[in-house]
Amino acid sequence: MKLNEDSQYIRAVNLxxxxxxxxxxxxxxxxxxxxxxxxxxxxxxxxxxxxxxxGKSTLLEGIAIAFGFNPEGGTLNFNFSSYDSHSDLxxxxxxxxxxxxxxxxxxxxxxxxxxxxxxxxxxxxxPSGGRRIIDSFGGKSLHEQSHGxxxxxxxMERFQGNGLYILDEPEAALSPLRQMSxxxxxxxxxxxxxxxxxxxxxxxxxxxxxxxxxxxxxxGMHESFLEDTNHYSVMKQFFENKERxxxxxxx
Numbered sequence: 001m002k003l004n005e006d007s008q009y010i011r012a013v014n015l016x017x018x019x020x021x022x023x024x025x026x027x028x029x030x031x032x033x034x035x036x037x038x039x040x041x042x043x044x045x046x047x048x049x050x051x052x053x054x055g056k057s058t059l060l061e062g063i064a065i066a067f068g069f070n071p072e073g074g075t076l077n078f079n080f081s082s083y084d085s086h087s088d089l090x091x092x093x094x095x096x097x098x099x100x101x102x103x104x105x106x107x108x109x110x111x112x113x114x115x116x117x118x119x120x121x122x123x124x125x126x127p128s129g130g131r132r133i134i135d136s137f138g139g140k141s142l143h144e145q146s147h148g149x150x151x152x153x154x155x156m157e158r159f160q161g162n163g164l165y166i167l168d169e170p171e172a173a174l175s176p177l178r179q180m181s182x183x184x185x186x187x188x189x190x191x192x193x194x195x196x197x198x199x200x201x202x203x204x205x206x207x208x209x210x211x212x213x214x215x216x217x218x219x220g221m222h223e224s225f226l227e228d229t230n231h232y233s234v235m236k237q238f239f240e241n242k243e244r245x246x247x248x249x250x251x
Contacts, residue, residue: 001193003100008043009164009195012096013063019092027062027087030055035220042212045186045196049206049231050216057168059216060199061109062089064166069107073116076105080119102195104163108154110172117142117150147173155185161192171202179204203232 003009015036023034032055050056065071070078071086109116121141124132134141138157142150151173159165171179179202186196186208200206206213207226215224226232238245 002190003043003193003195005043006098007100007193008041008098009100009102010041010063010067010095010197011098012038012040013066014038014094014096016092016094027055027058027089028092030058031218032056032059032216032221033089033092039214039221040212041195041197042210043195044190045198045208045211047206047208047211047213048197048199048216048221049201049213049229050221051230054216054218056199056216057111058087058089060166060168060197061086062093063095063197064107065090066093066095067105067164067166069105069166072112073107073109074119075107078116078119080115102162102164104160104165104194106154106159106163106165108151108165108167108170110151110169113142113151113154148175148178152178152182155182159185159189159194161189161194163189163194165189165194165196167196167198167200169199169201171200171205176204183208201231203229203235206231 005011015033020028023029027033032050048056048060061071064073065086068076070080072078072081120133120137121143124134132139136158138153140153142153145153151170155170170182174182182205190196190208198205203226206229213224213226213229214221215229
């Protein structure tokens with residue numbers, strides 16, 4: 001059953017402005033943060049989009065860490081660090097949670113998923129007497145699969161429903177066909193009581209019906225519709241008038 005406003009796991013996030021003394025250094029100097037107002041999440045799927053450098057991944061990372069996830073991703077039980085590069089934005093964010101609690105949790109970061117895969121292999125080498133971690137990802141080492149296959153193993157095998165799933169650029173290793181398959185998987189999980197918060201560049205991934213889309217620009221963040229986003233407009237212009245666009249690009 002789909003979640004609604006009364007049953008969603010995270011309702012909103014706002015900024016602890018009383019904890020901020022100045023906005024001179026990263027990440028507080030991002031236009032997104034300077035103009036930040038409360039972000040209210042859709043009960044099912046929320047997209048955070050924008051050009052490179054606008055701060056969407058930084059915001060998503062901050063939300064995930066504030067919730068209790070490891071900065072490099074994984075479930076709430078993952079606790080490792082390959083390279084400490086995350087910002088301290090989480091210290092300035094206040095999450096407003098719903099009364100319900102998710103039964104499953106995962107923070108997926110395309111940038112560091114290799115590190116998650118390595119940590120799984122290392123943990124499974126240690127004698128525990130229990131089920132291997134990799135068995136919940138389909139049983140085959142993620143390092144023995146292509147980049148895209150390992151991504152898809154997480155979405156198809158590890159995500160179990162009734163979950164909170166925070167995804168940072170999940171399309172990074174997926175073909176357009178696999179991106180559409182991922183939309184179908186998102187829909188399955190939404191119908192099983194899951195909530196998604198997704199950062200993406202892909203107009204395919206952000207096409208989930210009735211989702212909330214928040215686009216970050218130099219002016220801050222505003223809610224948008226798919227067809228009004230810059231990502232969609234650029235792709236539409238390219239395919240509708242490819243020759244003209246390529247002519248100007250190559251001049």
